[in-house]
Amino acid sequence: MVQSLGAGHTQKRKSITTVVHGTGAAHLDWWRPNSSFMNGVASQVRNLYTSPDYFRWPGANNDKDRRRAARALVDWVNGHLEPRGYLQLICHSHGGNVAMLATELDLNISHLILLGTPIRTEYTPNLKRVWTVNNVYVPWDIVQTAGSLPYRRGEGRALADTNKLFNRPIQNRIGGIKQSHSDLHDWKVWIDPANRLDQMLWKF
Template identity: 30%
Template structure:
């Protein structure tokens, strides 16, 4: 998934407590805080815990380490009578979002994990467009699927693909953000639930979050649209109803990095960590991620394709039929894409095997599924890839894995995706600067500025 045309947009990280104030200077920090608060303690549809937040991410944004355990202890409680009651009491006391966010942040870091949802509600009512939509997605993540389904009277698919909205459909006319109007209206509407019960407060909060996400998809700001789309990407992590299909030969029970497919016979033993090994002088290719089929960065003539072909891999495929896939948000589509990648590589390389595969986001899952099905890849370069069992199982069969990602990825956090890959054959490069865009890791300017060409290797 990509936000196109905005260049590289950085934000400063402010771990100090007073940076919780609503301000353009601290919007990136607070959007990140909201994303983290929503992801802590998140579970799948069936209630299995999702381990999303790395330990260093908490301290980076001023959270105390103890918060993780405190939020996890809330998981066994009924949020309607836990976090919801705190929010209800705040609404009854007169809803002033800016004052509430200060108080909720202070109390949250003093150990009162029950203030988490109140902090997110205040963030949702922010006049700042980007932090407001991140808070909206975080509200959905903070409440268990069973509670959301019960409160709104919807089914699981409406939760995963919010209220049946489709990203495949035109978003309609762009709507200019009216910051003060949203801040006032959202605060008033949440206050209107003060005379109701806790369920009514939570219901109004959820409906407000869905409304905010729908509006964000029509924003002129492409970063805002990308942040809103995390509400759909959550489906990959949340939906544990999916069983293995005929399109996927992997064994679900094997999730410890041992591999489930026959190791490719022509792949040499893995290179030790350290200096970048020389890449095989074989055909290389790029794989785009979810919803990015229409983008041009990965296509011959696109900016990243041009960068890789000119500076890294002169054997990068540049003929008329590059590999692509649907980019649909579906495990079945990614499994089909992996099979088709195998077929494409066999044809394009004449059976000689592929040198380097550069894969962005969920394109990385397409690549590792192919490896687990027996497809030889000598070097895999992952760009902002969400990490799942498929990646861990593929590691023994890829001689060199290069994992390039942001120190904190707002979109992947909203999507409840694991963001770090570890293993003896993995060379990690984490970009220390903070960026709004999930797609910045395929920006040629970032590669040049961060020296990524040398890290990947000749």
């Protein structure tokens, strides 16, 4: 079930940082409060949303569910964030496409962080609705490129650079091991000196 609580269920906030997980991750813990990754994010921002009604979606691998999740994300944000509030989304894999679809439904995103999101021609952010996009990816991530089919943009990794959209490939190894698709939500990767992805978080 997609989590989508409307206005009146909770006190609206002036700013929110939250996570949108990707395909097949609904049962995993990394994106839930008190996980290692979320605790790492919480150490950097004061507005991480950790109440029990945090956003979630089924994570099915199809366009219909992504579009349904995008609508639910818009409803969730409208029910939790003040008008003109600041929204920072950290989105892994197809969770990034859910967020980009939400911008086509007029969701305003202050800072959109994409982690290994399969870049497809039918999912692109409406940059009139987004202040800044950081697109983080692993150059050898075959999960990302496979997920970009059949509407792959280029290699399925990068978006077009603009004055508000930045592509950030991860080039390093940690402990001699190449980083992979799921490592993009490993806090050790974020704070590695060669990456310092934690520094791109907006600290509202």
